[in-house]
Every structure is written in C-alpha cells, then in structure tokens.
Amino acid sequence: MASVNPLEKLRFKFRTKRDGTHDAVAASVPQPTTTGSTAGRLSPHPAVLKASPALQETSDSLYSTQSLPERLWNRAYDALKEEDPQLVDTYERLLSHQLEGDPTSTDLSSQKNSIEQGSSEKRRYQMTQLVVAGLEKTGREANIKRDVEKGMQVVSSAKALMDTAVKAYPEASLAWAGVCIIIEMLANPVKQTSANREGIAYVISRMEWYWRLSSLLLDENKAKGNHGGLRDELEKHVIALYKTLLAYQMKSVYSYYRSRHVVFWRDVITLDDWSGTLETVYHAEKTVQEDSAAYNTESIKGHLENLAEAAKSQQETLLPGIHQAFRDHTAAQREMLQEKETMECLKHLRATDPRDDKKRIERIKGGFLTDASNWILHHPDFRHWRDDAQSQLLWIKGDPGKGKTMLLIGIIKELELTSALADNLTAKPAVLSYFFCQRSDSRLNNATAVLRGLIYLLVVQQPLLMSHLWKKYDHAGEGLFKDVNAFVALSEVFATMLRDPSITKAYIIVDALDECETDQKQLLDLIAENASASPRVKWIVSSRNRRDIERQLKLEDSGMKICLEMTHNAAAFYRPGKPHFKSWFEYSRGYFILSSYLWPEGEPWLQLLVLLSFLLIVGQRIVNILMPIQIGIIANTLLLSDRMPWEMLAWLMTFKFLHGGAGLLASTRSLLWIPVAQYSYRSLATAAFEHAHSLGLEFYLSKRTGEVLSTLNKASSVNQYLEQITFQVLPMIFDIIIAIIYFCSYYNAIYGAIIAIFAWSYLYFQIYLSRTRDDERHDMNEADQEEEAVKNDSITSYETVKYFNAEQYEFRRYKNSLQNFQDIQLKCFHGASTISICRTLAMISGFLIVTTLGAYEVSYGLRDVGSFVTLVAYFQQLQSPLDIFGTLCRPIGLAMMFAERFLELFKVQPAVVDSPNAKKLDRCEGRIRWSGVKFSYDWRKPTLQDLSFECVPGTTTAFVGESGGGKSTVFRLLYRYFNFNGSVEIDGHDVRELTIDSVRRHMGVVPQHTILFNETLMYNLRYANQNATDEEIFAACRLANIHDRIMTFPEGYRTEVGERGLRLSGGERQRVAIARMLLKNPKIMMLDEAMSSLDSSTEQEIQKGLRSVGKGRTMLIIAHRLSTVTHADQILVLHGGRIVEKGTHAELLALNGRYALMWEKQCTANEVVEERLPTPTSAG
CATH class of the missing domain: 3.40.50.300 (P-loop containing nucleotide triphosphate hydrolases)
Structure with a gap:
C-alpha cells in the first residue's frame, strides 16, 4: 500500500509555547497500527487513554496560561455545550467511538464518552491520534474504490488543506477533532453532499483568519483607544462566531457518520443528505467585521484582508481535486437513477x-x-x-x-x-x-x-x-x-x-x-x-x-x-398579470361577492323600484312580440278590405309609444332605476373606501398611491357594467329565444333555424372573436393604470421635480405613458372595427336569406303578404338589440376592464385583525412589556430578534442606534400595524387579545414624516379630538411652541396648509403633529424623530412642556440626536434588531460601548462645526 505512505508519515507540529513542552510530547506519540483482520480498527495508544502523572501535574498550569484565542475557543465550546448538550455529547461519543469502538458499527447508544474533559493536553493527544487514523482510513478506502489514482489525488488535496489548519493551531484541537471524518467527506465523492463538503472546505480554508481574528481585534495590547465596553461586545460576537463554526462542524460530522458505511459499500446517496448552508457562518463573520470596523487600525484591517486573500487563494489552489470529486459525485447520482x-x-x-x-x-x-x-x-x-x-x-x-x-x-x-x-x-x-x-x-x-x-x-x-x-x-x-x-x-x-x-x-x-x-x-x-x-x-x-x-x-x-370565503373582509389583492380567457359569465360570477352592496337591503321603497323596473322589462318583451304581429295584421287588412283600420292603427300607435329604447316603458324604467343606481354606487364607493382603510400598512407600503386611488375611482364602472348586462344584454338574449320560438311555431322550423344561426353567428363574431383582444384589453388596463400613476406621482412630488429641474423629464415620462396607452388603445379599436365588419356581414346574410325565403313562399301562395311583412318587421326589430349590443360591446369591455381591478380590492384581507375573543382596553395605565418579540418584513431576513424590555408608567424610554436597526418597527408593532412572534403586553394584557381600536385610542404618535390634510390648521389639530374646544387647542399648541407662530399667519388657525401640509416648514409640521398628539391625551406617547427639524432652543422648550405633560404617562422616543434623550429613564441601543445595551445616559457612557462611541462621534462632530463657525468681531 505504497500509495498511502505519504499519509502515514503525517505528523502534527505543535506551536512552540513558553516552556517548549508541546514539541517534545508530540514527538513521543507513536503511530497507530493496523494488522490483518483489524485493519479497519483503530488501536488506541496508552498515552492517549492514560496520561502520565507528569503531564497531569502540568495540565492545570498550562490551562491557566492559555492564549487569548485558546480562551475564546474554549469559552465557545463551553457555551455550545451548555446551549446544546445533546449535540456536543453525541459528537464526543462519536469521537470516542472512533478511538475505541468498532468502526463497522454506527450504533452509539452504548458508547461512553471517553474524551478527556479535565486536561487540555490529554485531549490534544486524543485529537492527534484521531487525525492520523482518519488519514490512514481515507487512504485505505480510496484504494478499495475502483479509481485509486483519482481517490488519492483528492486525499492529497484535502490533506494539504487540513494540515495547514490543524498543525498550526493545536490549541483548538478539540474544536477540530472531527477532521479525521471531515477528510473522508472531502475525499470520497459518493459519501457526502456537495453543499456540506464545500461548506467544510470554506471553513477550513479560513482557519487562520478565524484564529488570528481574536488576537488582532481583542488583544488588550493592540486595542487602541478607550473602548473597553465595545471590545467586550466584540469579544461576545467573536465567541458567537466560534460557536457557530463548532456547531456547523459537529452537525456535519454527525450527519456524515450516520450513513458512511452504507454509503461506502452501496454507493446509493444520490441527492444531498445534508444541505446545511453557510448563512449562519457568513452572518456571524459579518457581525464581527461590522463591530470591529468601529475602532480597527489600518494595520489590523490590512492583516485581516491579507488573511482573507490567503484563504481565498488556498481554496482556489488546493481544492481542484475536491471540485472534481463533486463532479464525480453528480455523475454517480445520474448513474444510480439510470x-x-x-x-x-x-x-x-x-x-x-x-x-x-x-x-x-x-x-x-x-x-x-x-x-x-x-x-x-x-x-x-x-x-x-x-x-x-x-x-x-x-x-x-x-x-x-x-x-x-x-x-x-x-x-x-x-x-x-x-x-x-x-x-x-x-x-x-x-x-x-x-x-x-x-x-x-x-x-x-x-x-x-x-x-x-x-x-x-x-x-x-x-x-x-x-x-x-x-x-x-x-x-x-x-x-x-x-x-x-x-x-x-x-x-x-x-x-x-x-x-x-x-x-x-x-x-x-x-x-x-x-x-x-x-x-x-x-x-x-x-x-x-x-x-x-x-x-x-x-x-x-x-x-x-x-x-x-x-x-x-x-x-x-x-x-x-x-x-377564503369572499366577504367584505376577504383575501388576496394583487396586480393582475396576463389572465387566461374568461367568458362574460365567468366575469359576471365574480360580481356576486358585491351582491350585498348592490341589493338595497332594508330599503323597501328602493326594493319596490327594482321590482317595478323588472316588470317594465317584461312588458317591453311583450310589446316587442306584438309590434311586428300588428304590422302584419294591418298589411293583410289593407289588402283584403277597402276600409280604414283605425282601431288597428290605434293599437299600433300604442305599441310604438311603448316600444323601443326611447319608448315609455324604457324611459319609465330608466327613471325608476336612478335612485337604485345611486344607492348601489354610494354603497359600493363607501364600502370600498372603508375597506381600503381596513387594510394593513404592508398593503400601502407595497402599492403606489396613484394605483390605489385609481382603483377606488372604479365604483362607477361596476355600476355601469351591471346596468348594461341587466338592461341590455340579458333582455337581448330573451328576445332572441322568444323570436326563435315564435318563428318555429308560427312559420316553421326552417325559419327558426335561420334566426338561430344568424343570431349565433352575430354573437360569435362579437364575443368569441374578442378572445384575440383579451391581451390587448389587459395591456390597455395596465397602460391606463401606469398613465394615472405617473401623473399622480409627478404632481404629488412637485417639489422634488423642481429641486432637480426635472420638468422636461416628467413631461417626457407622462407623454410616453400616454402614448403607450393610446398605441394599445388603437390596437383595441382596430380589432373592434374588424369584428364590426364581420357582424355586418352576418346580419346582411341572415336578412337576405329570410326575406328571399319569405318572398318565395308569398309568390307561390304559401303565405299571405301580412306574414311576410311580419317576418321583415320582426327581423328588423331583432336586428336592433343586436346592433345595440355591438355598440355596447366596447363600453362594456372598458367598464369590465376598469371594474376588474375594483373587484380585486375586495379580495384583500387585512393582515392584522381582531381575534375572535378580543376584549376592549377600557382603562390604560401605560405599563408595557415586550418578551422575546421577533419580526421580519421578509421572513427570510429578520428585522427584530428576541426583543425584551419593560416600560413603567411615568417614565421615558428612548430607542437609539443606526438607521435600519428596527427602531421605527418597534412603534409599528406596538401600534398593531403588523403581526409578530413573541409577546407585547399593555397593563398585563397581550395586545393580540385586545381590540385594535381600543389599543390605539390610548396611544399618541408623532411620526417621523408628518402628513397633514389639505385643510385648515384648526381642522388638522381638531382631527385628534373632535370635541376639543378652541382653548384646549390653543393650550396644546403653546406646549408644542407653535401657537405664537400660527398667530403670525394672516388667517391664523384658519390658514390652509396645502397638500400634505407642504405650505408649512418641516419644523412647523412637526410642532403641529406634537400639538395634535397632545390633544388626543394618550397614556402612551410615541415620538419618532419628532424634533429632528427643530432648532435647539425650540427643542428645549418643547421637551420642557412634554416632561410636564408626561407625568404619569409612558413616553417612548426614537432619536438619532442623542442630546434629545439624555433625560430618558432608560435608553435602549438597538443593533441588528437586538438590544445590545440598556441603561441611563450616564450608565451607558460608563459602559464605554456602542452608545458611548455614538455619543463621542456626535460630540466630536459638533465641536468640528463650532470650530469652523466664524468668530464674531466687535464693531469699529
């Protein structure tokens, strides 16, 4: 097994300490051996399991003289063990199993934890033996695999990377004891998932960055300036980073270990067995880097950047074999699936x-x-x-x-x-x-x-x-x-x-x-x-x-x-995308959700008018039948008799007087329907307005104002659409059905069939060919909305346009949106004209066939002249509503287009609603308690994390921190704009168990951006309390230091403030907002940057007034200017959605942390400004 020799020769060189103990002891650790049937089994060395007495005697002293990085790693390990003892115990039992158990078994149930807990030196030897054994085992398994050469190439790459990490930093040996298994992960393409291997490789390649981080940032000898409190906070985040890395590794090792033997012998893993991402590691790194930026020297920054570059280079140069292994792994997946x-x-x-x-x-x-x-x-x-x-x-x-x-x-x-x-x-x-x-x-x-x-x-x-x-x-x-x-x-x-x-x-x-x-x-x-x-x-x-x-x-x-029942409180507003084709029936069915607003319930007089209107429609249908029949009778009478049929003509005149769209029946019906139409419009418009106000803040944050206003304006389109369907389309359909029945019975089935085919052809060209215009109609709707939104945004942003001399740009933008709308509109009109031509051809064809057939039968004596006259008259009469329908198609289509978005508004469900058993908060003392509150606008990115604090009545609580830290979100959640996890209590009641209205009645808010109605100052002030007297309003304005300013206006309190209050300055608007909040007389007062636009003297006067009014009330303040909250009873420093510091102004300065640094920066900035101001000189 010559190819494994380089791995067997691996030794870990410990960093030399003050006494040089590490090198000597490390060299004495013998190689683990494997023989025969025990080739897969690791024989523990006695030096590992039974440490020498001398070593035991020195372990405690060595432990007490640990370097800063060692201390932080051990603290992180202890913290993780306390936080998740099951994970750490499983990990240590797994390593113990590698030291003394049977490697062919994955059962840890009976395995005892034999990892040394007391002596760091003993533990280090155990870890060393694990690493060497892991490398041996990896080499053996690579030889068993079919492609030995490729397996060894991967092992070599992994070994080089691991060697760099472990031999240089043995102090963290327990933290990285799992490298014996991690190398197997990196080396074997079928055993472990690509996501996990890449994550482990990333972490290992940055080991030196992690290790040097603590020394560079936290060593007392290197820290500059008096920022001990901030350094303590940074140290917590470094420990949190180390703890995150430990958890990441332990989970990876455990996951791999469970299935490694099945994987090795069967090669059956085809998809990721564990795809844990590095997001938590990245987040922890980012937090440390952001915190350290507050006082890093250029030297430290340079060191860290060099280390990061080295890690990146290491990944690029030492991992090609591993990346090839990933590709082999993917191929193996495909092979198995095939x-x-x-x-x-x-x-x-x-x-x-x-x-x-x-x-x-x-x-x-x-x-x-x-x-x-x-x-x-x-x-x-x-x-x-x-x-x-x-x-x-x-x-x-x-x-x-x-x-x-x-x-x-x-x-x-x-x-x-x-x-x-x-x-x-x-x-x-x-x-x-x-x-x-x-x-x-x-x-x-x-x-x-x-x-x-x-x-x-x-x-x-x-x-x-x-x-x-x-x-x-x-x-x-x-x-x-x-x-x-x-x-x-x-x-x-x-x-x-x-x-x-x-x-x-x-x-x-x-x-x-x-x-x-x-x-x-x-x-x-x-x-x-x-x-x-x-x-x-x-x-x-x-x-x-x-x-x-x-x-x-x-x-x-x-x-x-x-x-998802569609009531006036129901579900899901969206901006419509490209819809699939809907028939008119499908569109009309959607209007059923508005039926409760259209039917005049509780209005007997209006209900009677509706009933009479429908009776008149029935009367029109009867007259439509009698009119052509009467004409035919008169024609026959004139042919067969030589006297004047006065009585028949009188009936004909009567029918004519009642007949048609301008007849008495239609005119009376229109007159009777006016109050009903007004009721339905008033009901719909009011319901839409109320419904829009019931929607949550998140709805308005995601929509443009012009788009919402345009939607609210479409109530009339709903009325128009429903009237045209009710009084034009449905009667036309009844007329066609009655005509077909009449022709079949009075003439014969051929005439009935001709009328049916003619009507069907006409409606086909009108309705079904309109499918080609659906996308154009939708695009026209979108273009119309865009044109209105551009117009609205530009006008409401008048000042911004002027500040940037952007008039010409706005003109072009509006002209382009209007041109786009008209281009699409032109396409729609072209399509409508094409359909109109097809309709005319169908009409002429039907008329030609019917009259030809009728004339033929009359000429051969099969029918009398009167029946022919009736035929022609009835056909012409039937043509009239069809023509009207063709004329109405365009306005009906437009009304349908405009009403479609109005309907969608009624499908929006407020995200925040009262719970079924919600109670009213009748009395309020103002005691607020937050416990473990979590919230996110996008739940993949947390905004507030585990927020807990308490506000006592009669005290002031201030929230400070950088922008985006979650301060304004605290106010929004307290005011019940959004749902959240955790608990927010007022006077011991969870706000979710109280009605929203009763909670808000006890709160007064001065928002960051004050919006006023385009009314008088008196109207805007009295808006907070409709029953307030003039004297009460004047008193509130004096407390807000705005009364004297208002009295200088020519119209005083009757001064019009303009759109959104823009005729007033920013400071004036803020003071009006403060006065308005005071008039509400709330027990909880919330000020969000309420004095950001005020000068120092005005600010001091208002603060004095607020302190006097605030006695016995709970006051919450958000401020970037820290000088405005130095008097607060407690100051909460928010960072990354968490409370990182809490205390009074003096306590936070003494803590010398983030708040102290913010205070120091603001004071320094003020001093610089004062130094740059010109020194006044005395005259002459």
Whole structure:
C-alpha cells in the first residue's frame, strides 16, 4: 500500500509555547497500527487513554496560561455545550467511538464518552491520534474504490488543506477533532453532499483568519483607544462566531457518520443528505467585521484582508481535486437513477408527476402571480403553523373559484426557495411533496393516486427512501400500485418513509381533497393520523368548506384553519398579470361577492323600484312580440278590405309609444332605476373606501398611491357594467329565444333555424372573436393604470421635480405613458372595427336569406303578404338589440376592464385583525412589556430578534442606534400595524387579545414624516379630538411652541396648509403633529424623530412642556440626536434588531460601548462645526 505512505508519515507540529513542552510530547506519540483482520480498527495508544502523572501535574498550569484565542475557543465550546448538550455529547461519543469502538458499527447508544474533559493536553493527544487514523482510513478506502489514482489525488488535496489548519493551531484541537471524518467527506465523492463538503472546505480554508481574528481585534495590547465596553461586545460576537463554526462542524460530522458505511459499500446517496448552508457562518463573520470596523487600525484591517486573500487563494489552489470529486459525485447520482431496476420501479410508481401538474395548472390559470399569495406568508395562522412545533396540520378551505390552488402553488414556491430549514441536530433540508386532486381526471381523483404522487416526489428528493418501497415492490411488482390493496400497502410505505431518520422535516401539501372520489375517507384518516403522529411532518390541505372533512381531519374544536370565503373582509389583492380567457359569465360570477352592496337591503321603497323596473322589462318583451304581429295584421287588412283600420292603427300607435329604447316603458324604467343606481354606487364607493382603510400598512407600503386611488375611482364602472348586462344584454338574449320560438311555431322550423344561426353567428363574431383582444384589453388596463400613476406621482412630488429641474423629464415620462396607452388603445379599436365588419356581414346574410325565403313562399301562395311583412318587421326589430349590443360591446369591455381591478380590492384581507375573543382596553395605565418579540418584513431576513424590555408608567424610554436597526418597527408593532412572534403586553394584557381600536385610542404618535390634510390648521389639530374646544387647542399648541407662530399667519388657525401640509416648514409640521398628539391625551406617547427639524432652543422648550405633560404617562422616543434623550429613564441601543445595551445616559457612557462611541462621534462632530463657525468681531 505504497500509495498511502505519504499519509502515514503525517505528523502534527505543535506551536512552540513558553516552556517548549508541546514539541517534545508530540514527538513521543507513536503511530497507530493496523494488522490483518483489524485493519479497519483503530488501536488506541496508552498515552492517549492514560496520561502520565507528569503531564497531569502540568495540565492545570498550562490551562491557566492559555492564549487569548485558546480562551475564546474554549469559552465557545463551553457555551455550545451548555446551549446544546445533546449535540456536543453525541459528537464526543462519536469521537470516542472512533478511538475505541468498532468502526463497522454506527450504533452509539452504548458508547461512553471517553474524551478527556479535565486536561487540555490529554485531549490534544486524543485529537492527534484521531487525525492520523482518519488519514490512514481515507487512504485505505480510496484504494478499495475502483479509481485509486483519482481517490488519492483528492486525499492529497484535502490533506494539504487540513494540515495547514490543524498543525498550526493545536490549541483548538478539540474544536477540530472531527477532521479525521471531515477528510473522508472531502475525499470520497459518493459519501457526502456537495453543499456540506464545500461548506467544510470554506471553513477550513479560513482557519487562520478565524484564529488570528481574536488576537488582532481583542488583544488588550493592540486595542487602541478607550473602548473597553465595545471590545467586550466584540469579544461576545467573536465567541458567537466560534460557536457557530463548532456547531456547523459537529452537525456535519454527525450527519456524515450516520450513513458512511452504507454509503461506502452501496454507493446509493444520490441527492444531498445534508444541505446545511453557510448563512449562519457568513452572518456571524459579518457581525464581527461590522463591530470591529468601529475602532480597527489600518494595520489590523490590512492583516485581516491579507488573511482573507490567503484563504481565498488556498481554496482556489488546493481544492481542484475536491471540485472534481463533486463532479464525480453528480455523475454517480445520474448513474444510480439510470439503473434499470430503479427506473422500472419509478416508472410503475409514477402515475403522474405533481411537478408537471403544477406547471399545467399555472398555465391554465394564466400564470402564477407572486403578489396573489404573498399575503398568506404573513397571515397569523400560517405563521403559527410554520413556526410552532406543535402545529402539524393547516386546512385552507373555500368554495371553488376562491384561489385555493394558486395559493398553495405560491406556498410551494416559497417552501422550495427556503427548503434548507434545519432542525436542532442534523441540519438536514426539509423535503417537500405535494399533489393536486382533480375530479375530472382518473389519474388524479383517487386516494391511491395521491399516495403515488407524494411517494414519487419523496423518493426523487431522498433516494435513500427507495429501500422502503423496494421491500414491497420486490414481492408485488407493478401490482403494488394497482391491485385492490394498493392504498393499504402504499399507506404503510408512506408512513415508514415519513418516520425515516433521514427526514428531519417534511412538508406535505394536498390540494382539493373534496375532489378525491375514491377512498376519500381513508385518505383523510391517513392525513389525520400522520399529522398527529410525527412532529417532523407538517401538512397543508385544501378543500371546500365541508363539515365532514373538518370532522375527519379532527379540526372541529381546534386546529389551524384559513377560510377564503369572499366577504367584505376577504383575501388576496394583487396586480393582475396576463389572465387566461374568461367568458362574460365567468366575469359576471365574480360580481356576486358585491351582491350585498348592490341589493338595497332594508330599503323597501328602493326594493319596490327594482321590482317595478323588472316588470317594465317584461312588458317591453311583450310589446316587442306584438309590434311586428300588428304590422302584419294591418298589411293583410289593407289588402283584403277597402276600409280604414283605425282601431288597428290605434293599437299600433300604442305599441310604438311603448316600444323601443326611447319608448315609455324604457324611459319609465330608466327613471325608476336612478335612485337604485345611486344607492348601489354610494354603497359600493363607501364600502370600498372603508375597506381600503381596513387594510394593513404592508398593503400601502407595497402599492403606489396613484394605483390605489385609481382603483377606488372604479365604483362607477361596476355600476355601469351591471346596468348594461341587466338592461341590455340579458333582455337581448330573451328576445332572441322568444323570436326563435315564435318563428318555429308560427312559420316553421326552417325559419327558426335561420334566426338561430344568424343570431349565433352575430354573437360569435362579437364575443368569441374578442378572445384575440383579451391581451390587448389587459395591456390597455395596465397602460391606463401606469398613465394615472405617473401623473399622480409627478404632481404629488412637485417639489422634488423642481429641486432637480426635472420638468422636461416628467413631461417626457407622462407623454410616453400616454402614448403607450393610446398605441394599445388603437390596437383595441382596430380589432373592434374588424369584428364590426364581420357582424355586418352576418346580419346582411341572415336578412337576405329570410326575406328571399319569405318572398318565395308569398309568390307561390304559401303565405299571405301580412306574414311576410311580419317576418321583415320582426327581423328588423331583432336586428336592433343586436346592433345595440355591438355598440355596447366596447363600453362594456372598458367598464369590465376598469371594474376588474375594483373587484380585486375586495379580495384583500387585512393582515392584522381582531381575534375572535378580543376584549376592549377600557382603562390604560401605560405599563408595557415586550418578551422575546421577533419580526421580519421578509421572513427570510429578520428585522427584530428576541426583543425584551419593560416600560413603567411615568417614565421615558428612548430607542437609539443606526438607521435600519428596527427602531421605527418597534412603534409599528406596538401600534398593531403588523403581526409578530413573541409577546407585547399593555397593563398585563397581550395586545393580540385586545381590540385594535381600543389599543390605539390610548396611544399618541408623532411620526417621523408628518402628513397633514389639505385643510385648515384648526381642522388638522381638531382631527385628534373632535370635541376639543378652541382653548384646549390653543393650550396644546403653546406646549408644542407653535401657537405664537400660527398667530403670525394672516388667517391664523384658519390658514390652509396645502397638500400634505407642504405650505408649512418641516419644523412647523412637526410642532403641529406634537400639538395634535397632545390633544388626543394618550397614556402612551410615541415620538419618532419628532424634533429632528427643530432648532435647539425650540427643542428645549418643547421637551420642557412634554416632561410636564408626561407625568404619569409612558413616553417612548426614537432619536438619532442623542442630546434629545439624555433625560430618558432608560435608553435602549438597538443593533441588528437586538438590544445590545440598556441603561441611563450616564450608565451607558460608563459602559464605554456602542452608545458611548455614538455619543463621542456626535460630540466630536459638533465641536468640528463650532470650530469652523466664524468668530464674531466687535464693531469699529
């Protein structure tokens, strides 16, 4: 085994210490030996297990004289052991197993922990022996493999990298004891996942950076300036980084160790067995670098940059063999998947691929719309299901057409993006399996098909799970999936897979359970049983809102449920993407959610008008039949009689007076409908306005103001659309049906068929050919919205436009948006004209055929002249509503386009709502307690992390820190703008158990950016308290130091402040906001940079007033200017969403940490400004 000699000769050279002990002792450690049948077994050396007395005597002194890096590594190790004792104990038992156990076994249950806990020297020898043995074993296994040369090349690359890390820094030997196994990970392409190997390689290549970091940044002899407090904080972050690295390695070693022997002998790992990412390591590194930037010298920065470059170079030069191993690993995956037996089994298993079903559904639905599902990611029930380990099953229920399927597709996409969610020990990725039931497809409408689809996706992601399937497939073959017991057998396979140790977390999603027609009950029982059996598996299912499904899923009394019923409070606003074609019926069906606003409930007079209007429509239909019949009768009378038919003419005049769009019946109906139309418009517009105000802040943060205002303005379009459908389209359809029946009965079936074909052709050209215009109509809608948004944004940003002389740019921008709208509009009109020509041709053809046939029958005596006249008159009359329909198609299309977005607004559900049992907060003292609050705007990036503090009534709490630290978010959460994890209490009540309105009534806020209504100052001030007297308003303004300023205005308190208050200066707006907050008389006052625009003297006057008013109240202040919060009872320093310091101004200065550094910088900046100001000179 000559090729292994270089590895067997490896020795670790310890860094020389003060007494030189390390080199001497290290040299005395003999090589571990292997012989014969024990070739795979490591014989522990006595020096490892029984240390000499001399060594024991010196160990304590050596331990007490550790260098700074040694101390930090040991503290990190101890901290991790305290935080996660199970992980560390498992890791140490694993290493003990390598020292003295049977390497062919993976059972650690009986293994004792023999890693030395007391002596660092003893422990170091154990680690040295492990490393040498690991290299030997790697070499042997590489020879057993088919490609010995390639295996040794990889081992050599890995050894060089590992040698650099370990021999130079033996003080961290326990921290990196797992290198014996890590080298195996790096060397064997089939054994370990690429993601894990790359992560380990990254960490090892940066070992010198990590090691030197503590010496360069924290050594007292090298730290510059008096920043002891800040250095202590930085030291905590360095320890946190080391702890993160330790956890990363331990999890990697454990994960690999569990499956290494199966992997080695069978080569069956095909996908990542562990795909833990380096995000936590990167984050810890970034935190240390950001903190150290506060006082790093250029020398230290240079050293760290050089070390980082060296690490990068090391990765690039020493890892080519490892990267080749990754490629070999991928090839091995493909090879395994192509094995004949495996492919045959997968072929029989796969009835359908749910991934293809998902793509098909997206295509049919017109494409996935991201915004349509984003709301659910912030829904409290979804968050609770995702974050709570005890919540296993979430049921999304709703009637067809409510968007359940597309909502689940959005959740699937989100889970796919964030699939590397790790558990506490193995850090394995979550597997995701899903299935879409469909009643109309036999492959998708039975419980066995559901299981086949779910199992298929599980096996594709975790090929090791194939072993569970093989146990059944070996005996049953293809019959496993098709015989009468298929569901029972596959249920056992599925349950066994979910219990497999390789799955630490799984997400199972099943859509449309109610469309599973065969074995539905058994499937529901299976879901309920598995959801309650394993905390590692989380389920989401959807169906109609059916009590039997709820009962079988055991969700009657408890459980997570999200209802998508479309009430005035319901679900999911989005900006529509390219839609698939919808018929008018489908569009009209969407308007049913507005029926409660359109029907004048509780208004008997209006209901009577509606009834009379519909009776008049029926009367119009009767007149439409009698009118042509009467004309025919008069024609026959004139031919057969020589007297004047006065009575018949009188009836004809009467019918004419009642007939048509300008007739008495139609005019009366229009007159009666006016109050009804006003009611429905008023109801819709008011409901939309109220609904818009009920939506959460996150809705408005994600939408442009012009877009929302444009949507609110479309209530009239809804009315217009519904009126045209009700009084034009539906009567026209009835007229056609009546005409066909009349012609079939009075003439014959040929005439009825001609009329039917003519009407069908006309409507075909009008409606179905309009499909070609759907995209154009949608684009026109988008262009119209864009044009309005550009116009609105430009006008509301008037000052910004002027500041940057951007008038010409804005003119061009608006002109381009308008031109784009008109270009698309022109295409729509061209299409409409083409359809109009086709309609005319159909009409002329029908008229020609009918009149020719009628004239033929009259000429041969088959019919009288009167019937011909009736025929022509009726046809012309039938042509009239069709013509009107053609004329109305364009306005109906426009109204439909505008109303579409208005409808979407009613599908938005407020993210923050009162809980069902919420109580009112009638009295408030102002005691606030935050406990472990976590929040993120994007849940992949935390904004606040474990925030805990308390505010006592009568005290002032200040929040300081750099921008983006989460200060304003604290106010937003307290004001219930967003949901969060953790607890926020007011007077001992969780705010989520209180009504939102009652909580906000006790709070007063001065926002960072004050917005005023375009009204008078008095209107804006009284807005806070409608019952406030003028004297109370004047008093509040005096406290805010704005009264005297207002009295200098020509109109005083009647002065118009302009759009958003822009006629006032920034300081004036802030003082008006403070006065307005004082008028509300709240127990909790929140000031967000409330005095940033004020001069020092005004600020002092206002602070004096606020302190007097604030007695007995709780005051919260956000400030960048620290001089404004020196009086605060407690100051919380936020950094990265955490409270890093807390205390009074004096206490924080004494702490000499982050706050002290911020204070020092601001004081220095003020001194520089004062020095640069010109010194006043005395006159003459």
